[in-house]
Amino acid sequence: MALTVPEKGWFQTKIAKDEKAWIIIALIVCLSLFVLMAGWHVVGKQNASSIVYDTSPDEFYKLSQANWRKYKIGEEEGIPVVKPPAGSDVFILATTWRWEPILVLKKGAEYRFHISSMDLVHGFSLQPLNMNFVIHPQYDYVLTFKPTSSGDFRIICNEFCGFGHHTMIGKITVEE
Amino acid sequence: MVEDKTSFLERLLDRPIALLIMSNAIFAVSYFIWGVMKVWTTSPIPEALKETILGGK
Structure with missing residues (x-):
């Protein structure tokens, strides 16, 4: 033994x-x-300290649509391009296999990101900064976000979510 | 009859399999309770925030 x-x-x-x-x-x-x-x-x-709220995919979808309608400035391949004002709430939706919307933010301004998933567990990974958050459906993750540099940033999914996982790429543009 | 004066801690430390089971069980149970507490204490999205998003300008 x-x-x-x-x-x-x-x-x-x-x-x-x-x-x-x-x-x-x-x-x-x-x-x-x-x-x-x-x-x-x-x-x-x-x-990052985050606030988490209980929600449902239906409720979060409704809130996201209302939020995007208010600040929409265009569309790219069917995905809304949203430019929220500084200090506002920003809704980000993860669905197999895309991130919505495309965000246009202002450098130095603070935003409150609300992130949730419609279906599976996804991973919000902001590149090239490499900030990572696990996003479960049924929960609204609230993160305070303040871009400190301008340019194009990508959101990739870093939790395997099926066949199209590698195509799940979102975009955040930070303007001066 | 000879009284066994071995302490509880010694008897416990002399049982490696019991220690192995305990090390997993304590971790699993406490993590499970933590998770249940977290789920129970999560509040819904505040009504004021919902009203601002759905109706506010």
Whole structure:
């Protein structure tokens, strides 16, 4: 047997000084990592804080349509191009296999992104910045978003969602 | 009859299979409870926000 029970009385034997020191060092390292994990959320800006609301695909679709209608400036291959004003709520919809709408944002302005899925679990991955969020259906993920550089950015899906997964590419244009 | 004075912790640590099962079970149960709590405490989209989106200019 690979795992054998130690000899009787092992529990009462005295621990050597160096072993005790290593146990304490290992414990300190573990506790430090634990504290860092929580601390990094605030200091390191590694994980974005998000608000999550309960919703349904029907409700989210209705809200998205209303939101896009208000700020629509055009259409590209059947996908609406939306230019929301600074400080507004922006609805982003993930469907197999596309991201809607195409967004035109202003550099330095703050937006509240509402992201949800109509069907499966999708992965919102903003490239080339590599910001990633898992998007489940039935939930509205609210993220505060402030573009700091201008140009074209892509949203790709990084949760495998079927045959057209690799074609699921969205676009965000940030203007000066 | 000889009384077994082995402590509970020692007896537990002497059972590797029990430790293996516990290490998985504690993780699975606590994660499951965390998930259930998260689902229960998620609130719906505020009505005020819905009104702004659906009716607001």
